[in-house]
Amino acid sequence: MSPTISPVLVFLLLSLHQSICSSAHDAASARSFSLCLAIHGVSNFSLPASPSYNTTLNFSIRNLRFTLPDVTRPAAIVLPGSKEDLQRAILCARNSSLAIRVRSGGHSYEGLSYTTENHVPFIVIDLMNLNRVRVDSVSATTWAEAGATLGELYYAVGRSSRSLAFSGGSCSTIGLGGVISGGGFGLLSRKFGLAADNVLDAVLVDPNGRVLDRSSMGEDIFWAICGGGGGSWGVVYAWKLRLVPVPHNVTVFIVDRTGPVEYVAGLVHWWQHVGPNLPDKFYLSVYFPTGSSDGNVSISFEGQVLGTKQQTLSVLSQNFPMLGVTESDLSEMSWVESTAKFANVGTVSDLSNRSPGTNSYTKSKSDYVKASISRHDMVEIVRYLSAGPPGSIILDPYGGAMARIGSGATPFPHRAGILYGIQYTVYWGQSDQARANEYIIWLRSFYTYMAPHVSKDPRGAYVNYLDLDLGGNNWTHPTGGSSMEAVARARSSWGAAYFGNNFNRLVSAKTTIDPSNVFNNAQSIPPLY
Template sequence: MSTTSSITLFQILVCMFFVTTSAYSNSSNIHYEAFFNCLSKTSHSHIPIYLPNTSSYNSTLISSIVNPRFSTPKASKPHLIIQPLNESQVLAVVICSRKHKFQVRTLSGGHDYEGLSYTSNQKLPFVMLDLINFHSIKVDIKRETAWVQAAATLGQLYYNIAKKSPVHAFPAGLGPPVGVGGHISGGGYGALMRKYGLAADNVIDARIVDVNGKILNRKSMGKDLFWAIRGGGAASFGVVLSWKIKLVRIPPTVTVFTVTKSFEQGAIPLLHKWQYIAHKLPKELALLTWLRKQNSTREVSFIALFLGKSNQLLQIMNESFPELGIKREDCIEMKWVQATLYFFQLPYNGSLSSLLDRNPTRRYHFKSVSDYVTKPIPESALQEMWRRASEVDLPYISFIPHGGRMSEISESEIPYPHREGNLFSYLMK
């Protein structure tokens, strides 16, 4: 299926409703009574709703905003925050929002970097459809699948998989508080993607509410819409209620390491060589790098996840990247679920309960940009990047290697075309 022919007229119309509804009256002229009457008639049950003049509105909104850049007085705010309790109430919200000319912004975890799930730059009336109550996870180890509702977090998913099996996982992101709904709909990359691809590559079914307020699954939505929601931003096409995902197999023991180099220790030459190596390593090894400020100085950290034991990892590193100087004492063997805590810099030797925490450990104002690299960046350019990063208050730049399974999947398989030929992606934050 080519990417140019996969968006149909139906999907364009859906996108117009959920994202670019035509202009209406401003907020001062909005009348809620007709909207509430519609909800009452359509859902036949009480729906939790917060209006701007109610006491719980601000606390509910602020708790949903991960990036405080969008919690300023100038930021646009939803005219209503709606937290449906069941699927029929979601249908009612979609139907009545369309009827009464409200945009719908869907929130599962609130981690989208541009605040698209709780703001609007179009100055049009919108409701925030907060799926906070949709966090059920049903793991079927026998079939190696799971149904995950949209507002479940990655940490909750990892926790529930680990409870059922020590040799199963799901290839998704490094942030446990991130909501599954938006993460998968944008592609969803993480430390297992070189072995198993993106999170969206491992979706086998979904339940979505369309513009007409109907629940569709993979069969009833058709192949084009199912293609579009896996990496193309599902909120543009409807409201994802849940994903059915394929679990992947991992060994009972994985190995991690973090080695940090300063400028004086050759961080830039090592980062330059990393570009030629990381995408060619065995699929079982993801070697990420972070350029970050630590104690007012810049450092480059090399962080690895290897699906196997430390002796195998040491052999690979000594053969492929001896300049990094990895030693046995640098390597830590653990379970995969512990590694999900390790990568988020959380304690990993004790209880796994921190995976269940929806609240991020840090909230700070940020602006992010990212891109994909097809040719190695010259060492001189990396030196300049280092210099400029030292001059500004830039928390970090992360480099995520591609290759492996990522190069084997067709660029048109899902709406994520960055496959073969991409060495790595980077994120400046």
């Protein structure tokens, strides 16, 4: 009688064989890549066996979810020091059949700048050494390399002139390569639009290693890189940015309020009618931590005004008297000093420190609100939040310039008709790692609970707050793999949420600049084959 072999055993043996072959192929690709770099004079790179590998990889990982053992790690990390190094890294990766991920500041909410799907072998091009900023205060412009952080840009602008600023976000360690690629909403956006609205030119290294400026890449590609999301088009080497005028001093404040659910809900309910309708020079957001203490909940109103304390107090007293802002709540300082305050760093010089500080495990989602939520419903929302795990929601006011810029001016479509954006986040430390799934489930449940109150058809989301719950591409090879079906899947899920009616134009631009899908990630724009 012949012995029988279990089908399960056969499957395990085949899987083991495939795994061994795959590992051998990946190792060969990594050797080919490192040899290619060395031949072409690129020396600043780390392989998994290098002493610097772990430090280099982990330095810019802001979300500790992507340091866990089940996350695929890159075959190499390259830190180009020049445009030529960047070109060579791209071409060597292509020649070695390795996927490319590009990291600027490491703030990708889903780690897409330094992870891959389906264990596809990949390398990371980390731009942190391409961080030079050159400010021309006479023309009110700056050329900034894409590896510079917002803090490094703000510091350079502040040193150049007290009366110039840039319209970007508040976190000082975010990289320019990522934040501008996704739009870049910030405290000046109600007055001057997004970061991407203030891009005048760019230098892009495309999948073939060509160096293109706005003229040579063409307006469709330039449009796509200014808000169409990172990791799809090539690597932006540098941005030419418009600087905007600000007064000698701006007014800033953070007003904390604590009380019963009904009281706090009343403040938020009225804020909906105030924040999006204040004069353009006002930014007034809401920070709402989850949880409660002794039956009370807390909330913070954070503001920046391009004007004096007296002007600020007059407008807020008239439009938001129940907030009870007093002159002692207000401070006047230079714009660059205000960026240090909202970045929660000690001094202006600390803006240029890109060290990550304390990181945590996080998961985030986003929404847009087009119609004010009723007071009754706001009470129930606040009550829901009061029972939540560690986390927060942030409400960012739109209106002003955000409503005047057309929805197709850049790929970022969330313009006229948006009252405010919402960012939802839960976070935890190592000691709570066993409860991570519980916290994420709560976040998803709250997101579902909010559905009746936010934008619909599609339910909008902000591409700089990446959320893989919306769907993903599921690439299985370093390049290629797209199809009409892949485009349709992306369009009907995350593509519509992030880009609305702009998605089809983005697909056309992708097909022009990167038809082989060299630059891809779980939510990159797929080319149309």
